[in-house]
Amino acid sequence: MVNVKNNTATQETKRKLIDAAGEVFAxxxxxxxxxxxxxxxxxxxIAAVNYHxxxxxxxxxxxxxxxxxACTNGVRSLEQECEGCTPEQRLxxxxxxxxxxxxxxxxxxxxxxxxxxEMHRPTAATDRFIEETLRCYVTAIEALLAELFGGPxxxxxxxxxxxxxxxxxxxxxxxxEILARLYPDLAPVxxxxxxxxxxxxRSTVATARAMQEASHRPAAPPAPVG
Amino acid sequence: MVNVKNNTATQETKRKLIDAAGEVFAxxxxxxxxxxxxxxxxxxxIAAVNYHxxxxxxxxxxxxxxxxxACTNGVRSLEQECEGCTPEQRLxxxxxxxxxxxxxxxxxxxxxxxxxxEMHRPTAATDRFIEETLRCYVTAIEALLAELFGGPxxxxxxxxxxxxxxxxxxxxxxxxEILARLYPDLAPVxxxxxxxxxxxxRSTVATARAMQEASHRPAAPPAPVG
Amino acid sequence: MVNVKNNTATQETKRKLIDAAGEVFAxxxxxxxxxxxxxxxxxxxIAAVNYHxxxxxxxxxxxxxxxxxACTNGVRSLEQECEGCTPEQRLxxxxxxxxxxxxxxxxxxxxxxxxxxEMHRPTAATDRFIEETLRCYVTAIEALLAELFGGPxxxxxxxxxxxxxxxxxxxxxxxxEILARLYPDLAPVxxxxxxxxxxxxRSTVATARAMQEASHRPAAPPAPVG
Amino acid sequence: MVNVKNNTATQETKRKLIDAAGEVFAxxxxxxxxxxxxxxxxxxxIAAVNYHxxxxxxxxxxxxxxxxxACTNGVRSLEQECEGCTPEQRLxxxxxxxxxxxxxxxxxxxxxxxxxxEMHRPTAATDRFIEETLRCYVTAIEALLAELFGGPxxxxxxxxxxxxxxxxxxxxxxxxEILARLYPDLAPVxxxxxxxxxxxxRSTVATARAMQEASHRPAAPPAPVG
DNA sequence: AATGAATGAGCCTTCATTCAT
DNA sequence: GATGAATGAAGGCTCATTCAT
Numbered sequence: 001m002v003n004v005k006n007n008t009a010t011q012e013t014k015r016k017l018i019d020a021a022g023e024v025f026a027x028x029x030x031x032x033x034x035x036x037x038x039x040x041x042x043x044x045x046i047a048a049v050n051y052h053x054x055x056x057x058x059x060x061x062x063x064x065x066x067x068x069x070a071c072t073n074g075v076r077s078l079e080q081e082c083e084g085c086t087p088e089q090r091l092x093x094x095x096x097x098x099x100x101x102x103x104x105x106x107x108x109x110x111x112x113x114x115x116x117x118e119m120h121r122p123t124a125a126t127d128r129f130i131e132e133t134l135r136c137y138v139t140a141i142e143a144l145l146a147e148l149f150g151g152p153x154x155x156x157x158x159x160x161x162x163x164x165x166x167x168x169x170x171x172x173x174x175x176x177e178i179l180a181r182l183y184p185d186l187a188p189v190x191x192x193x194x195x196x197x198x199x200x201x202r203s204t205v206a207t208a209r210a211m212q213e214a215s216h217r218p219a220a221p222p223a224p225v226g
Numbered sequence: 227m228v229n230v231k232n233n234t235a236t237q238e239t240k241r242k243l244i245d246a247a248g249e250v251f252a253x254x255x256x257x258x259x260x261x262x263x264x265x266x267x268x269x270x271x272i273a274a275v276n277y278h279x280x281x282x283x284x285x286x287x288x289x290x291x292x293x294x295x296a297c298t299n300g301v302r303s304l305e306q307e308c309e310g311c312t313p314e315q316r317l318x319x320x321x322x323x324x325x326x327x328x329x330x331x332x333x334x335x336x337x338x339x340x341x342x343x344e345m346h347r348p349t350a351a352t353d354r355f356i357e358e359t360l361r362c363y364v365t366a367i368e369a370l371l372a373e374l375f376g377g378p379x380x381x382x383x384x385x386x387x388x389x390x391x392x393x394x395x396x397x398x399x400x401x402x403e404i405l406a407r408l409y410p411d412l413a414p415v416x417x418x419x420x421x422x423x424x425x426x427x428r429s430t431v432a433t434a435r436a437m438q439e440a441s442h443r444p445a446a447p448p449a450p451v452g
Numbered sequence: 453m454v455n456v457k458n459n460t461a462t463q464e465t466k467r468k469l470i471d472a473a474g475e476v477f478a479x480x481x482x483x484x485x486x487x488x489x490x491x492x493x494x495x496x497x498i499a500a501v502n503y504h505x506x507x508x509x510x511x512x513x514x515x516x517x518x519x520x521x522a523c524t525n526g527v528r529s530l531e532q533e534c535e536g537c538t539p540e541q542r543l544x545x546x547x548x549x550x551x552x553x554x555x556x557x558x559x560x561x562x563x564x565x566x567x568x569x570e571m572h573r574p575t576a577a578t579d580r581f582i583e584e585t586l587r588c589y590v591t592a593i594e595a596l597l598a599e600l601f602g603g604p605x606x607x608x609x610x611x612x613x614x615x616x617x618x619x620x621x622x623x624x625x626x627x628x629e630i631l632a633r634l635y636p637d638l639a640p641v642x643x644x645x646x647x648x649x650x651x652x653x654r655s656t657v658a659t660a661r662a663m664q665e666a667s668h669r670p671a672a673p674p675a676p677v678g
Numbered sequence: 679m680v681n682v683k684n685n686t687a688t689q690e691t692k693r694k695l696i697d698a699a700g701e702v703f704a705x706x707x708x709x710x711x712x713x714x715x716x717x718x719x720x721x722x723x724i725a726a727v728n729y730h731x732x733x734x735x736x737x738x739x740x741x742x743x744x745x746x747x748a749c750t751n752g753v754r755s756l757e758q759e760c761e762g763c764t765p766e767q768r769l770x771x772x773x774x775x776x777x778x779x780x781x782x783x784x785x786x787x788x789x790x791x792x793x794x795x796e797m798h799r800p801t802a803a804t805d806r807f808i809e810e811t812l813r814c815y816v817t818a819i820e821a822l823l824a825e826l827f828g829g830p831x832x833x834x835x836x837x838x839x840x841x842x843x844x845x846x847x848x849x850x851x852x853x854x855e856i857l858a859r860l861y862p863d864l865a866p867v868x869x870x871x872x873x874x875x876x877x878x879x880r881s882t883v884a885t886a887r888a889m890q891e892a893s894h895r896p897a898a899p900p901a902p903v904g
Numbered sequence: 905a906a907t908g909a910a911t912g913a914g915c916c917t918t919c920a921t922t923c924a925t
Numbered sequence: 926g927a928t929g930a931a932t933g934a935a936g937g938c939t940c941a942t943t944c945a946t
Contacts, residue, residue, distance in 0.1 A: 010905075029347075031257030035941060045907045050942060052906095120346045120400060121255075131407045138408055159412050160425045163405070167397030168390045174346060174400075179389070181357050182364055186385050199386045203433040207425075210432055239930080261916065271932045276917060278930090465909080481799075483709030487937065497911045502938060504909090572798045572852060573707075583859050590860055611864050612877045615857070619849030620842045626798060626852075631841070633809045634816055638837050651838045655885040662884055688926075713920060723928045728921060730927095 014052050016042040019108075022063045026110035029117060030060055061125045064118055067111045068129040072136045074101055079140065087147040088205055094140055095169055096197035102173035103190045116174045134166070141165050148208050157211055161204065168200045240278050242268040245334070248289045252336035255343060256286055287351045290344055293337045294355040298362045300327055305366065313373040318427035320366055321395055325419045328399035342400045360392075367391050374434050383437055387430065394426045466504050468494040471560070474515045478562035481569060482512055513577045516570055519563045520581040524588045526553055531592065539599040544653035546592055547621055551645045554625035568626045586618075593617050600660050609663055613656065620652045692730050694720040697786075700741045704788035707795060708738055739803045742796055745789045746807040750814045752779055757818065765825040770879035772818055773847055777871045780851035794852045812844075819843050826886050835889055839882065846878045 020042035024033045035056060039046045053059040078097050082090045102112035115133065122130040141162045146153055153161075172179065172189050180187040189196070246268035250259045261282055265272045279285040304323050308316045328338035341359065348356040367388045372379055379387075398405065398415050406413040415422070472494035476485045487508055491498045505511040530549050534542045554564035567585065574582040593614045598605055605613075624631065624641050632639040641648070698720035702711045713734060717724045731737040756775050760768045780790035793811065800808040819840045824831055831839075850857065850867050858865040867874070 013906090029257070031255065034939085046941095047907055047909095047943080056941065117347070119404065121343070122404065127403075127407070131404060134401075134404055135408055156412065156421070159409055160422065163397055163422075164394045164426070164429060166401075167393040167395070169393070170401075171389055171393030171396065175360075175392075175396075177353075178345060178348065178357060178360055181353075182361055183385055186382065195382070196386065196389075199433075200390070202436070203390060203429060206432055206436055207429040210428070260914085262914095272916095273918085273932060273934095274930090277932090282916070481709070483707070486935085488935095498937095499911055499913095499939085500909090503911090508937070569799070571856060573795070574856065579855075579859070583856060586853075586856055587860055608864065608873070611861055612874065615849055615874075616846045616878070616881060618853075619845040619847070621845070622849065622853075623841055623845030627812075627844075627848075629805075630797060630800065630809060630812055633805070634813055635837055638834065647834070648838065648841075651885075652842070654888070655842060655881060658884055658888055659881040662880070691927090712918085724920095725922080725928055725930095734920065 010052065013042075013044055013048060016044065017049060017052060017059065018063050018066055021059050022066070022108065022110040022114060025060060025063055026113035026117070030123065057125055060123070064114065064123075064126040064129050067115050068133045070107075070111060071101055071115065071133050075136050075140055087144055088201065091141075091144045091148070091204065092197055092201035094144060095165065095200050096193060098137065098166075098169045099172060099193045099197060102170075103176070103193065105190060112173055116170075119170070120174065137166065138162055145204075145208060148205065149212055154215070157215075161208060161211070164207070165200065165204055168203070172196060239268075239270055239274060242270065243274065243278060243285065244289050244292055247285050248293070248334065248336040248340060251286060251289055252339035252343065256282075256349065283351055286349070290340065290349075290352040290355050293341050294359050296333075296337060297327055297341065297359050301362050301366055313370055314427065314431055317370045317374070317430065318423055320370060321391065321426050322419060322423035324363065324392075324395045325398060325423060328396075329402070329416045329419065331416060338399050342396075345396070346400065363392065364388055371430075371434060374431065375438055380441070383441075387434060387437075390433070391426065391430055394429070398422060465494075465496055465500060468496065469500065469504060469511065470515055470518055473511050474519070474560065474562040474566055477512060477515055478565035478569065482508075482575065509577055512575070516566065516575075516578040516581050519567050520585045522559075522563055523553055523567065523585050527588050527592055539596055540653065540657055543596045543600070543656065544649055546596060547617065547652050548645060548649035550589065550621045551624060551649060554622075555628070555642045555645065557642060564625050568622075571622070572626065589618065590614055597656075597660060600657065601664055606667070609667075613660060613663075616659070617652065617656055620655070624648060688730070691720075691722055691726060694722065695726060695730060695737065696741050696744055699737050700745070700786065700788040700792060703738060703741055704791035704795070708801065735803055738801070742792065742801075742804040742807050745793050746811045748785075748789055749779055749793065749811050753814050753818055765822055766879065766883055769819075769822045769826070769882065770875055772822060773843065773878050774871060774875035776815065776844075776847045777850060777875060780848075781854070781868045781871065783868060790851055794848075797848070798852065815844065816840050823882075823886060826883065827890055832893070835893075839886060839889070842885070843878065843882055846881070850874060 017038065021033070021038045023041065024038050027033075035049050036046055038059075039048055042048075049056065049059055053062060074097060075094075078094060082093055085093070101107065102116065104112075115130070118126055118130050119134065142153075142158055145158060145161055176189065179189065186192070243264065247259070247264045249267065250264050253259075259282075261275050262272055264285075265274055268274075275282065275285055279288060300323060301320075304320060308319055311319070327333065328342065341356070344352055344356045345360065368384055371384060371387055402415065405415065412418070469490065473485070473490045475493065476490050479485075487501050488498055490511075491500055494500075501508065501511055505514060526549060527546075530546060534545055537545070553559065554568065556564075567582070570578055570582045571586065594610055597610060597613055628641065631641065638644070695716065699711070699716045701719065702716050705711075713727050714724055716737075717726055720726070727734065727737055731740060752775060753772075756772060760771050763771070779785065780794065793808070796804055796808045797812065820831075820836055823836060823839055854867065857867065864870070
């Protein structure tokens with residue numbers, strides 16, 4: 001029982017540290033975050049970080065790991081929810097999920113911010129998680145696009161389409177502050193998530209369809225735009 | 227002549243410092259960058275930073291300022307070049323310019339990387355520049371879209387389209403390393419800039435046209451995708 | 453007991469630092485004093501200053517505070533000792549105490565030196581303490597002079613007398629080295645403290661008496677000396 | 679003529695430097711004074727200090743030298759002025775001169791402040807000047823006291839009296855700020871120089887007379903005060 | 905298990921001084 | 926004669942980490 005109790009206490013302290021660290025890392029980044037600030041917010045001693053985690057790096061690793069798992073879990077549970085829907089509907093739902101995961105204030109605020117930081121420039125210790133997170137997204141997108149096409153898609157076209165989807169999605173959370181400055185009358189973005197998801201989904205479907213048609217008429221490729 | 231020479235020498239040292247600082251800041255970010263590393267690369271004494279600029283912050287400010295000016299100048303000169311082209315051509319050229327400015331290896335490598343960092347999370351000292359840089363892009367994009375539409379565009383639709391263009395463009399430079407990991411067979415991206423520009427331009431034009439049509443047939447709005 | 457022990461250890465280190473800092477500050481002044489010299493003398497790590505005090509300024513503040521308290525405590529305990537004595541005796545004892553506090557080698561040497569520095573030009577952070585220290589002296593002197601007069605004294609006369617007492621006292625500690633150079637045969641001054649106290653007390657009493665008489669014969673003021 | 683002109687220019691620059699340095703040294707002390715601040719106030723290049731004087735120390739030396747000479751010259755010219763006066767009158771004039779030299783605002787402000795700093799703790803480079811300055815004062819005082827006594831004075835008594843005079847004088851300039859705090863209603867002191875000089879002179883004469891009488895009646899020494 | 909005390913490495917900055925012109 | 930550019934030495938401070946308890 002002592003072990004159980006201690007374990008519980010330990011887990012509690014670790015959780016408090018991860019939450020506090022998540023906030024601080026998200027707010028000021030890895031370098032500017034100080035262990036003192038984190039332990040102060042968590043209400044524990046400064047030596048607790050080195051005690052429960054081995055060092056600052058490892059704490060950061062665990063924090064990113066938590067955010068990563070929350071995101072991939074979100075995508076997997078979405079796949080189950082949408083089993084009966086059309087490909088177009090599933091694409092739209094998926095896009096909306098990405099947007100919500102990184103901007104919805106009902107989720108822990110720091111999660112999206114932190115992954116935003118990390119996606120932009122992953123740390124050596126965390127790039128695997130980040131890669132996995134994005135790969136989780138990409139795999140889902142590719143599956144959806146394959147369904148849209150109704151058959152195999154050429155790799156380069158898949159690449160272009162997937163990048164376009166992710167690019168259009170991530171600009172909203174990852175350049176949040178700048179967008180708010182450029183279009184102050186259209187902030188906050190979180191309120192327009194359905195509108196955005198609709199736009200991206202439509203555009204993607206239309207572009208995919210156009211690609212499909214073009215590839216079926218190889219004899220007469222459309223003239224380049226520029 | 228003495229003044230001229232001295233000025234030249236001063237400018238020379240300042241330039242060496244800005245170049246070296248640009249590299250280092252781009253590589254490891256503001257916090258991890260040390261003045262010693264910068265002055266070592268520039269081949270000057272460590273106190274030179276304090277002499278020519280007042281402190282690390284101001285050096286950083288000047289570095290971002292330089293990158294900012296190079297980018298906005300690039301956009302402006304592009305506008306002159308494309309005076310006789312169709313809107314579609316100009317859009318494609320513009321997209322290609324954004325992509326080249328941030329990925330082309332013939333330009334100072336650090337410029338794109340640094341602005342990438344900054345756009346993601348602008349520093350207090352630099353947010354004005356970053357905002358201006360992006361506003362320069364946005365203004366150009368909006369003008370092109372207005373031409374495409376052949377008339378005024380509703381603000382929210384303009385916002386969605388402009389964000390889509392920027393999102394699709396910036397994902398390539400700003401998530402460069404992650405994309406290389408997700409699609410190792412399609413790296414390096416720099417070699418595919420024309421292809422990407424073509425894709426984004428087509429997609430944008432098609433989406434814009436679709437919007438235009440939809441707004442002309444308000445009686446029968448297309449059913450939502452999802 | 454753990455807390456008690458830790459507290460003791462902390463207090464011990466702080467005390468060592470304050471003692472070492474007192475010496476160094478007294479010897480070379482605030483600016484020339486280096487934290488390294490202080491921590492070396494105290495036998496602790498250089499970062500200990502920042503840990504126990506926040507910075508060099510705060511350490512200095514605490515050092516001055518200690519010296520201040522020792523001095524004011526000395527004056528207060530003296531007042532209790534001399535309860536039954538005549539005003540003349542008490543004035544003499546008081547003067548001797550001032551002299552001893554700043555020159556007696558049996559007290560921590562740096563205390564007098566440090567206050568000497570501070571009295572000459574108080575730091576922004578310490579002028580309150582210095583003012584209090586001197587005010588403690590002045591209040592005691594004024595009380596003694598009022599007793600000597602046997603009634604209220606005109607403020608300007610009180611001012612002249614108190615300044616004269618303090619001036620005659622402080623010249624010995626505050627211009628110690630120069631006096632040693634001017635009168636090498638009469639050094640060290642510490643051995644002559646009783647003689648000096650006797651001289652200053654006599655002179656003060658005589659001057660006070662003369663003032664008193666003069667004010668009782670306002671009709672025939674004594675001709676100015678010069 | 680070129681040499682003459684150059685010499686004149688050189689002297690002019692040196693003078694500007696000494697004046698500016700005097701101000702700065704007086705305001706913030708040797709350590710906190712920076713060469714840049716001095717050369718900025720003097721309106722010359724930063725390298726001028728090392729060019730005209732060899733280093734900061736030497737500049738300081740010259741500044742103190744100037745102040746020293748001004749003071750000793752003042753005492754010497756006073757001696758000539760007062761040739762026909764009584765010893766009492768000359769003592770009073772002398773005291774007034776000391777007070778004016780260190781507090782009168784019509785003189786270069788920094789002179790008194792700087793010597794005040796130096797007297798309190800002479801620098802290795804300047805203690806000779808300071809000693810000379812004070813010795814100049816002491817010699818004059820001793821001569822005046824000898825006249826007052828009308829014959830030779832025992833060395834220890836001379837020491838006590840001279841110290842008392844100097845102590846009473848120097849407390850006003852050297853503890854100026856603190857006195858202003860302790861007696862805010864009696865500031866500024868400069869306006870009360872005649873009153874102070876009168877008080878010190880009277881007190882000194884009276885004390886000297888008392889000493890004289892005591893030494894003439896060795897059979898019945900006065901009982902100690904305390 | 906958990907903590908407060910203490911540390912060492914490293915960074916930014918200041919400043920007197922030098923050197924080429 | 927005089928200067929602006931440039932430097933090297935040194936200091937204060939921060940911070941992650943360790944250790945005794």
